[in-house]
Amino acid sequence: MAIIPYFLIQYVRKETKKYKLIKNFDLSNVNSVIIPPVLQQKYDAVDFSKIQPLFRNIVKRFVRIIEEKIPKDFLTNFYNNINETNISFYPMIKASERYYSHNNQIKLSMFYLTRSLNHELLHLASRSIRGKEGDNNYSVNSGFHHANYYSDIGRGINEGYTVCLDRKYFSKFHMETRTYNLLATIAKLTETIVGEKKDGITLF
Numbered sequence: 001m002a003i004i005p006y007f008l009i010q011y012v013r014k015e016t017k018k019y020k021l022i023k024n025f026d027l028s029n030v031n032s033v034i035i036p037p038v039l040q041q042k043y044d045a046v047d048f049s050k051i052q053p054l055f056r057n058i059v060k061r062f063v064r065i066i067e068e069k070i071p072k073d074f075l076t077n078f079y080n081n082i083n084e085t086n087i088s089f090y091p092m093i094k095a096s097e098r099y100y101s102h103n104n105q106i107k108l109s110m111f112y113l114t115r116s117l118n119h120e121l122l123h124l125a126s127r128s129i130r131g132k133e134g135d136n137n138y139s140v141n142s143g144f145h146h147a148n149y150y151s152d153i154g155r156g157i158n159e160g161y162t163v164c165l166d167r168k169y170f171s172k173f174h175m176e177t178r179t180y181n182l183l184a185t186i187a188k189l190t191e192t193i194v195g196e197k198k199d200g201i202t203l204f
């Protein structure tokens with residue numbers, strides 16, 4: 001009977017060795033969880049004249065709420081990204097939306113403009129890049145999603161927590177989405193286990 005737990009422990013040990021929490025950002029051949037470096041603050045406010053008029057009012061409301069709820073110290077990523085993003089629609093036939101974190105572009109669905117823009121702006125708010133594309137230490141981080149040449153982790157929990165934040169701050173402005181519902185439930189439970197609600201947004 002004891003043989004099964006033994007093999008299980010060995011297997012878990014082997015698997016967990018593939019991941020290593022690093023802070024020094026040296027090159028590594030293992031899959032790595034990256035803690036983003038200190039960010040350069042390029043902007044400390046949003047220049048709304050850079051946002052296309054069609055999207056400007058939704059972005060303004062998003063900024064007002066986010067600045068009310070989140071201390072300015074945590075908004076460095078957001079200011080850097082919002083002032084350099086490009087927001088546009090997918091062609092009519094595509095009822096989809098996405099934030100492309102590697103190049104800071106938002107593509108929206110015409111059918112769910114408000115809902116999809118709030119969601120994608122939350123992705124944008126938490127995005128940072130480390131290193132330069134082509135370098136071994138290059139990584140793209142957005143919320144709890146971290147991707148580099150060796151690994152791509154946290155995509156699901158990131159979508160789940162983004163939905164939780166969207167529901168918390170913006171649900172009165174648009175219909176609720178059931179997309180990522182299961183992931184949102186897992187993220188919510190994780191937040192409860194972590195204990196301090198403010199820690200979730202800080203880590204994000």
Ligand SMILES: [Zn+2]
Nearest residue numbers: 119123159162
């Ligand atoms: Zn998303």
